[in-house]
Amino acid sequence: MQNTTVNLTPDTITDCALTEIMTSHDDQNIIDTASESIAARVETLSDNVSFFTRLQIRDAQGNYVMATESQILVEAARAIEHRYPTGTFFASAAVSEEFFRAKLAGRDREIFAVAFLNNQHQLLAYEEMFQGSVSSVEVHPRVLVYRALQLNAAAIIVSHNHPSFLKEPSRADITITGRLQKALELVAVRLIDHIIVAGNETVSLAQMGHIDG
Secondary structure (H helix, E strand, O other): OOOOOOOOOOOOOOOOHHHHHHHHOOHHHHHHHHHHHHHHHHHHHHHHHHHHHEEEEEEOOOOOEEOOOOOOHHHHHHHHHHHHOOOOOOOOOOHHHHHHHHOOOOOOOOOOEEEEOOOOOEEEEEEEEEEEOOOOOOOHHHHHHHHHHOOOOEEEEEEEOOOOOOOOHHOOHHHHHHHHHHHHHOOOOEEEEEEEEEEEEEEEEOOOOOOOO
């Protein structure tokens, strides 16, 4: 019997085709290829099921049910709040980078966020003050300064995310950092750092030399 070349991938194998291939003994290579494809599909499915079955919540009757995507995001936000409560000590740029990465990584729009600190560099409040598009966000220094005065902040750390995952600061990023620092100096509030979050990577503008002092 003449052998026929068959191109198989996990995406092109239907359930019927799987049955037909696995019950055929004409070409051991086809069976081996199909077996590997099935194993890959089963392993992927198993991983996904294992992941989602661990993400459960209690319903109103006290039963554990699979969490929805929105519920998962809400619980993730609560976990971050629990990890970084009011009073968190910002001892270094590493702490700042970890904090804002937890807050902003994965956001699909640019968010300009601020950590307001007391004179011991402890967290007074975290606020996402300005929201923009996928490639930019408009920042108003006067609004930020006013909020710092309301909270009696002695210092702040600002951050925004790059949904593009490009971690290098743009000219606009550097310019607004300078403007913020000058505006805050007028009311004796120190700008400690400006952190850029690009996926799981972060950049400190202070460490790059873009913040005086």
